[in-house]
Amino acid sequence: MTPRSPRADSARNREALLIAGAEALRRDIDAPLEDIAAAAGLSRRAVYGHFPSREALVDAVIARGAERIAAAVGPLNEEPPLEALARLGARLWDAVVDVHAVARMALTSGRTSTVAYAMNPIRRRLRALLSQAAEGGLVRTDIPVTTIAALVERAAIDVLEVADASEPGCSRRLAMTHPLCAAGVGAVEAARIADLVDQTEAAA
């Protein structure tokens, strides 16, 4: 009565589709299904054996990315806001490959439910960290916290986009320092904080 579980290679193919999809959609959100399928080593027709529509595939890709983001952020221990902010950047960076598309979509296109839902906790936390930092005068106070938050979000994305171009060595560090700078923290202070976070990161 119970239907037999799906074949092993089918699961592999589905996986390949999600990976190829993330990669292709990262470059072009309108990438044709044909290309995604080809990148996954499948025919366009076969995709419909795994997803009912192109949109369903895209949603699945996004959902997976969102999932990883949430996991990456995870528990953020109690610490001063700027350190927390830097750590958030570092964590996000570590999940970067899977996250890239999602993060961009979340900001640029007004993507529907999935992304917004998954990103909201991070947004909230970012907002909280920033207003806490603003109270302490640790970040710029000449503009509303809301604006700072928007700029910091984009700064995080910018690091991702720029990363490929420059050598990848300093990218993870940039993921910590640049959002801080975008919030108005001076470069040397940002570097100091990054060092601090790096140390505690190494300890764990």
Add this chain to the structure above:
Amino acid sequence: MTPRSPRADSARNREALLIAGAEALRRDIDAPLEDIAAAAGLSRRAVYGHFPSREALVDAVIARGAERIAAAVGPLNEEPPLEALARLGARLWDAVVDVHAVARMALTSGRTSTVAYAMNPIRRRLRALLSQAAEGGLVRTDIPVTTIAALVERAAIDVLEVADASEPGCSRRLAMTHPLCAAGVGAVEAARIADLVDQTEAAA
């Protein structure tokens, strides 16, 4: 023998197409020709009386934007690099409406000849200002100047994107301060520089 000059209303319509095109393409680079024509108060068919193809229209829109950018930057008097940088941001901001689409295209899509050509002088100047500033230790020196330049470019765009959301009052100021922050200048220092530029701007 000499063909009579084009009709006056035709020129007006062409103009309307360029304006509507800039507006429509700013929102969606793939906006259908039909929409652009309608926004300009014309039929889709009429467009082909002014431009041989959709792409030609897009190119014309971009070319005009690039032109305005170049004009906006214009002569940048001799002054310390950070002041110059802030002024550059302010000038760009003043040309924002026409420039928005072009600036984004220049960075995101690897748009063909036109944009790259028009943007290059600005890029070059930005590069020069930043390396000059880096030598003086005025900006962060822990990453290559090339990377800083890329991040500052994006920071400038980010201000444009975020501007609509927040109140427009502080946007122009953000156009000066945020790129500075992205370069590693602390918020208070950035504000000081912006004030300085504002004063000399008012004097002129």
Add this chain to the structure above:
DNA sequence: GAGAACTTGCACACACGCGTGCAAGTTCTT
């Protein structure tokens, strides 16, 4: 007002991308 310039609306051909049906394969599973 006459004629040219411009616009319109319709027609069509073309290209691209999605979603589906079906027959003929290939590959896993038991």
Add this chain to the structure above:
DNA sequence: AAGAACTTGCACGCGTGTGTGCAAGTTCTC
């Protein structure tokens, strides 16, 4: 080995957007 699961390739129909031709307007210019 047998059968189910999965994939393939081809066939469509559908929708959308571009570029073109042409006849019938409308609007400017002289």
